[in-house]
Amino acid sequence: MVEEIEKNDKKYYKCESCGFFYEGKEIAEKCQAWCDEHHSCSLEITKHAVKI
Numbered sequence: 001m002v003e004e005i006e007k008n009d010k011k012y013y014k015c016e017s018c019g020f021f022y023e024g025k026e027i028a029e030k031c032q033a034w035c036d037e038h039h040s041c042s043l044e045i046t047k048h049a050v051k052i
């Protein structure tokens with residue numbers, strides 16, 4: 001399950017496995033599922049990560 005964070009009146013979603021943040025919950029859930037299954041990060045997913 002991804003963690004929801006609110007900062008500067010915007011919601012972000014954090015992959016609890018790798019710690020990357022995303023603006024969309026769906027992409028954060030994909031990241032979480034990938035990390036849990038493969039014990040690594042997917043470049044196709046993490047390219048959508050944002051810095052907060």
